[in-house]
Amino acid sequence: MTTATVVPAQAGIHAEQIWAWLGEVPDPEIPVISIVDLGIVRDVQIAGDGAYDITITPTYSGCPAMQVIADAITEALHAHGVAEVRLHNQLSPAWTTDWMSEAGKLALQGYGIAPPAQQVIDISGLRGGARAAVSRRAASSTPRIACPHCGSAHTEITSQFGSTPCKALYKCLACREPFDYFKCH
Ligand SMILES: [Zn+2]
Structure with missing residues (x-):
């Protein structure tokens, strides 16, 4: 257990910024909607070691796109200079269409x-x-x-x-x- 509360300088990126960047990552199956608007990004945490823990929930269990999404998240954050990204798959509670944002629903309709x-x-x-x-x-x-x-x-x-x-x-x-x-x- 570490008591350090100081985040390394490289990782001086707020969780809000991570959310914003993730909001630019398109869903691989429906590219007009971001993975954030789809509601599959559940949590962003900055760990004591400066790594970013991203929790995602698949739209349904066994969704074949999840690995693609995980890779896209890691790639996008690396591109923004975030070195350490850890992804966590959370299956429970199960994803529900209620997690989709209103903007996401509109984007779907436009598509x-x-x-x-x-x-x-x-x-x-x-x-x-x-x-x-x-x-x-x-x-x-x-x-x-x-x-x-x-x-x-x-x-x-x-x-x-x-x-x-x-x-x-x-x-x-x-x-x-x-x-x-x-x-x-
Ligand atoms: Zn019609």
Whole structure:
């Protein structure tokens, strides 16, 4: 255990700066969104030895892009002169689409990917029959996904898996364009 609180001069970089640099690292699968906006960077800590501990959580366990992301983080920080980078994979709590920033969701939409819809319906304020009706409806319908091209809600799922396992493939019935939908977890 070290009692040193002085960070080596080379590493006189605040965690906020590290977050800002990580915010420039694109997700390898969806390059319009940064890994910070995607919500997979969970923590940045400056260790007593001057190294930077970066904690990341994959979007789903076994995500093949994680090694690419880890390498991209290390490379980006090295490029900014951060010598010691330690990456930690944290699987619990599991990543949720709630961790995606609003900016990230907008970027997804601009890229033609429908951002995750809110699937959870809070029925705690309802009682009796109303509650049963709402939960029946919630159980029987998949969330309405708006088309990222024209905004129509007349869309249908064509495949559970889109270009990557994180996404499902949808088709818009209004403008006929296919699009990826970023699935909720
Ligand atoms: Zn459309």
